[in-house]
Amino acid sequence: MKKTILDCDTVALDEENGALVIIDQTQLPTRIELKFLTDIEDIWEAIYLLKVRGAPAIGVAAAIGVYLAVKDLQTDSMEVFSKKFKKAKDYLASSRPTAVNLFWALDRMEAVVTGHMQCGVGEVKELLHREAVNIRSEDIQVCRRIGEYALELVKPGAGLLTHCNAGQLAAVKYGTATAPMYLGQERGYGFRIYVDETRPLLQGARLTAFELQAAGMDVTLICDNMSGAVMKKGLVDAVFVGCDRVAANGDTANKIGTSVVAAVAKYYGIPLYVCAPTSTIDMSLPTGDKIPIEERSDDEVTEMWYEKRMAPAGVKVYNPCFDVTDHGLISGIITEYGMAKAPYEEAFREIFREKLNK
Structure with missing residues (x-):
């Protein structure tokens, strides 16, 4: 095999x-x-x-x-x-x-x-x-538990959209945002999954589409700027994304472009769930404005994936690796202890109390 x-x-x-x-x-x-x-x-x-x-x-x-x-x-x-x-x-x-x-x-x-x-x-x-x-x-146990909670939010045959790679390749097994997809595949849910390319490093195209296809899932790759089109056509029932850091108020930092997906999903009335292990929740930061955002080199935008340079030499490039999604655009933050909903700081404190007592 x-x-x-x-x-x-x-x-x-x-x-x-x-x-x-x-x-x-x-x-x-x-x-x-x-x-x-x-x-x-x-x-x-x-x-x-x-x-x-x-x-x-x-x-x-x-x-x-x-x-x-x-x-x-x-x-x-x-x-x-x-x-x-x-x-x-x-x-x-x-x-x-x-x-x-x-x-x-x-x-x-x-x-x-x-x-x-x-x-x-x-x-x-x-x-x-x-x-x-x-x-x-x-990490394996945490991701599976996140998947179990997330799976309760969607029905068999649902259309799901994800951005970047919060899959098995971003964890040890299952991933975070893809955990419900893997569990759904095991149980015959037949999800239709839409994967954003995720420019400029194409983690959606190179990684998420690759691993979900290998798992036998129904995967459709789309460019980042197509998410609104598939949502408007009624093809997406829920959005699941991961994150790299969560502030105390529920603002989340994830791969650049996540905030755009969240805003469009909010416009079309589609729930967006952030799948976040409690290890990503940083209660020392009151809001997402305090999350440090990594900036990467210009060539990731201008030439990395092209046979020839695709932008004029000397043009200024802004290449932040992440953006911050406002908590008001998030339907819920799914942890290994269940889903937190606004007001998030209060919900997180309850989750950490539960974690401490286990």
Whole structure:
């Protein structure tokens, strides 16, 4: 049987060789290539260059990466070990600014070190290994639970639209926004799925369409500026998107163009749901205005996907990687503990109370 993208782990730990294993997403969909990364510089580059991407996958990669950075450190001093760990953590944290899962995962790993300074280095290394493995396995459970809650909101045969890639390629399994699609496929729901191309890096075309087609789903690829047309024709019953960070008031940062989809969906009376693990909720930021937005290089817009340059030399280019969708355009934010609705800050606090008690 021919191997598909679904046969490969998006991000994993190779225990035998001490390596972070990722699918190089810059090579998709033409080639499925696994990268075995052992050096922290290569792991940093993989995150920065989007070889591994998607908020959940970035968090898992960072957790494994920071563990590998200190796994073979030869010292009996916890003070020396802690300083080396902090340096590796800060370095990996500098790779991308917007996805809060990156910092959440690294903070979880750091808490292992700071909480066990009285222990031996060997024991702390084992605890770090266990935490990295736990972060990865938890991601699978969280995405499936998000999918179960999201699936309750739609009927068999529904038309669904998604933007960018919040799929299995952005997580370990299921994805966030695609989790209801995968679960629906398992249960014979027969969804009709519309996938935005997602310019300029085409994560919808290269990644989401690729993985959902491999799963046997009914997928139609559209350009970003076609979303209004398919909504007006009545082809879309609900929109599911992921996100990289959620502010306390429910504003969400997701791939550039999400706010446009949200505004158009609101106009046509179509619900838009943001699928967000609680790890992406940043209660320290009151509104989306405070979310740092990554800006990327000009050539992603002017020439990356073209045989010849498609814009005049010297033209100014604005290339933000994300935009912020106002909470007023969002019908609900689906977490692994259920759906939050406005007022979001109050709903999030209730969700975190439930999470703390479990």
